[in-house]
Amino acid sequence: MLRLGPFKWHELSLGRALRVALGVAVPLVVGVVTHHLDDGAFAALGALPAGFASFEGRARTRVAAVVAASTGMAVSTFVGGVLAGSAPWLLVPVVALWGYATGLSVCLGLWLSVAILQWAVALLIAVGIPQSPSQAALRAGLVLAGGLFQGVLVAASWTVQRGAAERAALAESYRSLSAYASGLAAGSTEPPPPADFSATAVVADPNPLLSDTTRAICLNLLEQAERIRASLAALGAHTAADPSGTVRTFAVRTSEVLDVAAEAMSARSAVPATRLRELNAVLAGQAAAARTSGWHWVAEALLGQLRAVDTIVGRMRTTGSGTGHAGPDEAPQRPVPGPGVEWTALTLKANLTPAGETGRHAVRLAVVAGLAELMVHISGLFQGRWVVLTIFLVLKPDFASTLSRSVHRALGTAAGAGLGAGVALLARPQDAGLIVGATVAVAAAYALFSVNYLLFSVSLTVFIVIILDILGLSAESTATARLANTAIGAALAIIAYWAWPTWEGLTAQQKFARLLTSQSAYLTYLLSRLGRPGTTDLARLRALQSAARRARTDADASTARLAAEPIHPPLTPAVARTLVAVVMRLAHAELSLHLLVLQQAASRRAAGTGAADRDEEWRGCAPSAQLDALAAALGGTLDKLAEALVTLKAPGGLPPLRRLEASLRDRSLPDGSRLLPITDSIVDATNTLSDVLRREFA
Template sequence: MSTEQARPERSTPHALAPPSWLLEGLRPSSAPIPWAAVVRAAVALAVPLAVGFALDEPEYGALVSMGALSGVMADTADAYRMRVYNIAVPQLFGAVGVALGTLVYGHGWLAVAVLTLVALVSGMISSIGQVASVSGLLLLLNAVVGAGLAMPRPWWIAPVLLSAGGLFVLLLSLLGWPVRGRAPERAAVAATYRALADALEAAGTPGPGYEERRQAVTQALNHAYDLVLARRARVHGRSPSLVRMLAQLNVIIPMVEAAPVAHQRGRPLPPEIPAAVRELADAVEEERTGTGELDLGLPAPSGPSERAIESALRHAAAIVHAPDPDPYHVDDRLGRPAALRTRARHAVRDVMLSGDSWRYGLRLALCIGLAQSLVSLVEVERSYWVALTVTFVLKPDFGSVFSRAVLRAVGTAVGLVLAAGVLGEVPRGWWDVPVMLVLGALIPAFSAKGYAFQTAAITPVILLLSDLLNHQGFDLIRPRLTDSLIGCAIALVAGYLLWPESWRTRIGDRLADAVDDAARYVERSFRTDLGDDPEALRAARVARIQARRRIYRDLSSVRSEFQRALTEPPPAGTRAAAWWPLVVAVERIVDATTAARVRVNHGAEPPRPEEVERIAAHLRELASEVRDDLAALPVRPRPEDSDEEGVLGPLRQEVVAARAIASDQV
């Protein structure tokens, strides 16, 4: 497949048609609706209201539902243990935030200063990771709400009620833990086998199918390792089922490495091979293990690629159907997380010393400070909604700030239409419970389809809860729209246009780093200084696998950056579309390196050290040119470097293709 086939298509639009970046954001995602989360959200938001009405304390019920809304938005993890962290930790930060906001409520410029400082801290800790990002978001959101909305007294009631709502969501999400146990981890491992089967089925066929399915394998493998190793870090050596799942993940690596070899041969694999991998996936998910090796029914291999896959497949079948493996002979170096103390130390260091962390914290603090100063100087109804909008929009780790501002305005307008019907036609009281049951169910369903859809679903829920707290009814509609537009404008100007790095995309730097990593991976794959020491060879193999997985993870992040940039207006969006083929080219270089290593393992003559060094040098030149934004024409490989003989022939072709793509961008 040519890398040009992977370039995002941008047809010339009609003069009156909306811009492509807006249409991209409004196009619903194909992600499936999480029905379990839909049910949890409906129950979590409606039950507190029912209890509040039953106790004749609707305001308390509304605050618990507001806390449940935060828990619903954070309830995105698969594994039960990860749900505890994803929901409980942000709720703790949210409780601190609402307590701070409540204490400065009505204190004018003191509230402005405190919220600005909270915004700085929120922005800085958001750079640590996903849980920290959501925690920072709730810290600031609840501080803004506490500072702008009269809360029940004394000050500790609001934190307790909001936390109770989040913990109620956590309780609902953990109901299946006693009966389902480690089903999410098993499902993730089985999904990795099925993704590999799809990739093997597409191997050797024309078109972009193989590359897309290989990316799906990488995502599934990373997700499965994250789930299994996050749990194994706490129960190392004491859980036979987790040890078995880790062994099942480890033995899929040789099949993943053999897939590029099968693709390079240019003809499809026998259908028995992907069918056997799917049978292993079923065995993993149904726990049909320890029953003896499965009869795979594979045909006789017809070449080195099929021999490599057959060998890896038979080894995987033996592990999948073996008795419990010895926990001290299962290698978890392929993804084992560092100790908690080490990760905490690195997180603090990254927050305090990272330029990106400080830049984002200062951007968020500037915008929140401006929003709070504005509403302190100019009378604005429901003024805290301005800062809330800024907080939601100005989350670069959640997507493009520009497109989020525009999509939030669109989503808010749509949500207000629905809210107008609810506030105008439904009488306040017990009728709010079934209405909230329906509106709550829409949040996870719409969130799966995109940011604008999520905003449209959340808006009527927030307005209904706000009405229960301040009893303004239909009069909430106009200030909600006005405040949201003001918040979007502040985020666009002070959080986007004034920071050139946000609209002059820096994807070239990350892509250049990935090319440098590819050069090191080429050198690591063909080392000649290891001798015959089995332990050294084993350590080198593990290091090579870790390096390949790290490159694919980084390239996945680069892809996300490109997808984010594609939703930006020109010049960032058009520049990202032009560079997209080079991302595909780098992935193909890594695949070609892996395929060459597999062929050497199965008898092909190893490349000469000078060949390896020459290809690595070309890749480093390419990385330098990408990092410099191609200020000079790239130096093309010399004719003798394009010789297609030898095990590195396909790799040379991919490097030449990547250099040609880079030349086109000058």
């Protein structure tokens, strides 16, 4: 049965579509006014893919995606135009190289992979109009200008409702805490979801026009949310042994406070803030009444955190969104790092091997795209670039996405090609009619991009047919050729996946098991080397880190594939997402530990003859056996959890991690102030993994 869905109408975004469509329409209008419509069309072709790249990321990352897409598209436009005109056979290895880069980019996250995909789109569009190097350079400049114009529009959007996205995301995060507190009041004893708050990504990449003070306030509210989540989990441990119901009553009131706090974050009036202060006063009375109970300390901690939220929200209300600098008391407590050049390089290096899912996909896409380009050259297929372009767009790491995109792309192109030819025929020879038709089509494509791939393909094909008609390529022949070649490309993508499927690799539970065993090996080695900086093998450390990165990438891909397939408990998409989120917390702590190990090794090298004294200082404060015991316990726990994932049975007989970690706190450690928070996070994340698997596999 042919499936045309799903239709995600809730993701329809008319405002965003109009903004990005403006970036495509303006170059066309400028082209008409200056009597250089061809140049305007090239700029519009540059703005089109950059517009899709601008959908990803938050603030700076969104502009970075547009710049990355635009720069790569300009280079691709030049290369494609020059090679098509002078050495068309060289396009075969170039297409294969672009295919490998596109396939490998999926490990870098959505916003970078979408940006890099646009490079291949620009390359293959440029192939259709061969030019000399000087002409190709001019065209590449127009493509770059069109793409960067989209970046200017994105940056301009920062001036509208500054801070609104951050406030809304924080409010949503606090409402999720309120929902959890409400569940405790209803008798639930489950731990809170370990996934990141919705505000985490927004606060990590805020509107650049926010003042330093406002950014610090957002970070502090996010930090308080993390602390409140931990306190609510501690409160939940007391609900079962509460015959009087006072803990549940306290949870009800806490839920109300969190709801009002969320309203105060998103509202401009002072009413919610006043109500928040009143509710906190009532909550303080309940905490005082519980002074003789076993959960009093939890109540006091939670109350202190909610009072802090009250104070921070008050600052948010009185702080404008203009420029400024944070005061000492408003400094961000927990800066959220973003991926940089080093992270990108390490991630790519970890996924180069075809043994992993990403590496296999990269090689498969390179081979299939290169062979398709070779077939086009040998056969002389008219406008055969659409065959290769279709392969780039529909061949994905998983079969479900490849099959659905292939079918939807073929059907959408069939409908859009006929519709586009009709619009071009009716509008010709009036340039204004062509521009209006192109603008409406591209706005529809942008609006429907996240709604349904079939509808998106129809709208995009209409736009491409009209633009190519402006550039002098007959709409009728373009529509016919694109229809046939898209069908060929879609069929080749499906055949390629059947011939070289990703499911030759490990099953989902085995991938998640490998995720935990790789973390176990990496973490165990880090802890065992901590007190022995002179024995650290840096090559082995890098190899363990790369293996852990590769396993996380494969687990991410497996999670995406599970979401597209029928649900098979107990390893459901929700469980998979939770496991990935918790492992990311563990990975962040491991990176801090990795840095500490490297710094100790560097310090030992700098100390020279004093290095032995430094090592002895560590052994005197925390014997290597003590760290080894914690390392062995953590490694053993992660290995048992990996076994549980393979057998899909609840783990049992796990060592007392918290007790072993607490023994470190009884020592006066060199660098202890840095080590102990790291081990605390590691133990917490590992225990969370244990709780999740016990709950789901019981």
